[in-house]
Amino acid sequence: MTFSLNPLAARIRTARWSETFPPAVLLSFLIVALVLAWAVAPGLFTSHNPASGVPADKLLGPSAAHWFGTDHLGRDLYARVVYGTASSVTSAFIAVVIGLVVGGLMGLLAGFLGGWVDVVLARLVDVLLAIPNFLLAVIVVTALGFNTTNAAIATGVSAVAVFARVMRSEVIKTRQAAFVEASFLLGGSRWHILLRHVLPNASRSVLPLAVLRFGLSILVIASLAFLGYGDPPPASDWGLLISIGKDYLKWPWLVYAPAFVTIATVLSVNRISRWLRKTN
Incomplete structure (x- = not known):
């Protein structure tokens, strides 16, 4: 009887594994892992010099x-x-960190303190949301100067409002929970409750958003580089490679190769974000 149950148990474990980690999610993780490996140790994947040729x-x-x-x-x-x-990748990471830290702090304070703090920060977020993200990024990078770091800062600034809005709504929902009210009744200080209870629970919904914004930041920074707002040649940012390749339409691989890598990376990050949102 024991031997007859083993195949069934194995099938059940396989089914549960497939439900938890669908093939599309595993493929997305592999693509993102490969991209991160390229970013960390590019010399392990090619022996050619990217700046000089024959x-x-x-x-x-x-x-x-x-x-x-x-x-x-x-x-x-x-x-x-x-x-x-x-x-x-580094530019997208910088953009997400800026949006997460600044926007998350704004949303945390607005949702937890309420009152005039919430009104002022909410109006500021409304102003930022009224400006299209890409247009705001172009305005900021134009003011700061044309290079990839400034493009990352501009992309991060354009993401602040989204993080602030999501964090604020999660904080308000968490603040009304029974365990938070119980902590208040037990004499917990506002900052203890904020850091110990509200922040950990409210930040769960921010993680999928951060992953999603990471993929979007790659796309925005590539778009800025395509328009010439990033580092000049001989830099090899993905958007800059596409911009150079568009002048040689008879040789389409100059556009297809960096564009395919960019699209595959962004789609993989988006798939992981949806998976995190469901598992959360």
């Missing part, structure tokens, strides 16, 4: 020697995509 090998199609082909200067496009990952 003029005789210019505009070669994808092959075993050059997986993504070569550009107009004979540089290996795969190497340029791999080495450009660090800038794209």
